[in-house]
Amino acid sequence: MTPKIELRGVSKRFGRKVVLDKLNLSIAPGESLVVIGGSGTGKSVMLKCILGLLQPDEGQIFVDGEDVTRLRGRARAAHRARFGMLFQGGALFDSMPVWRNITFALTQGRRGNAKLHALAVELLQKVGLDPAVADLRPSELSGGMQKRVALARAIAAKPEIIFFDEPTTGLDPIRADVINDLIVSLVRDLGVTALTITHDMASARKIAHRVAMLYNGKIIWDGPRDIIHSSGNPYVDQFVNGRAEGPIKTGVLNR
């Protein structure tokens, strides 16, 4: 089967710092992959390379078998439109109400404001927020609520692939689980392919089919989520159990 997303030998440096080092990764259609790894190991850089926001120095990236590594202009815009993104921090516009933030990318269509407002309310309910939130400004919301609004925006255009960059960070455990359930249902019911970066192992266990660990610019282990706690890999073991002692040194984490 052609992978939905495939990275072959992708490298990315900033100055002399090698962030991704001939990285290989493949995600099947309809699969939910969680990528784990220490802070600063290049997880966000990897997402940005797939989206075409950063250009790899070496290697190739394929989506549905098509080489998307060096797209330009309209082809690149069309490529990006296939992805929904939930970035860390949310990046909502405070100059507009929540409903407009959620439907911002859809406003090129011919739908009127009433329809867009109704769609925003429906999406807010999916992410566990009250319809009244639609008419507030992002600055009037808590950090966790802002995150859920950003998630509603990420799914508004019904993308085939969604990237979640730390979707549960900053949420209490119950609200985090609302987001976990939503990711599970996007994958199971809508056939979305999901790539999630998280440090939240409870979330990884719930949402992932497969977990991959990024370390020193490479995927050093990947396997089904059920064996993450018995991987036999000392790096994975240290990470998932949150131990200070082990082969991963803090200096390396922050390289």
Ligand SMILES: Nc1ncnc2c1ncn2[C@@H]1O[C@H](COP(=O)(O)OP(=O)(O)OP(=O)(O)O)[C@@H](O)[C@H]1O
């Ligand atoms: N545009 C850039 N210019 C220079 N260096 C960058 C740039 N983007 C990322 N980096 C560096 O690349 C490394 C990896 O960053 P990245 O944001 O991908 O880490 P991460 O694994 O997502 O970390 P975290 O878990 O803390 O979010 C970091 O050392 C960062 O400083």
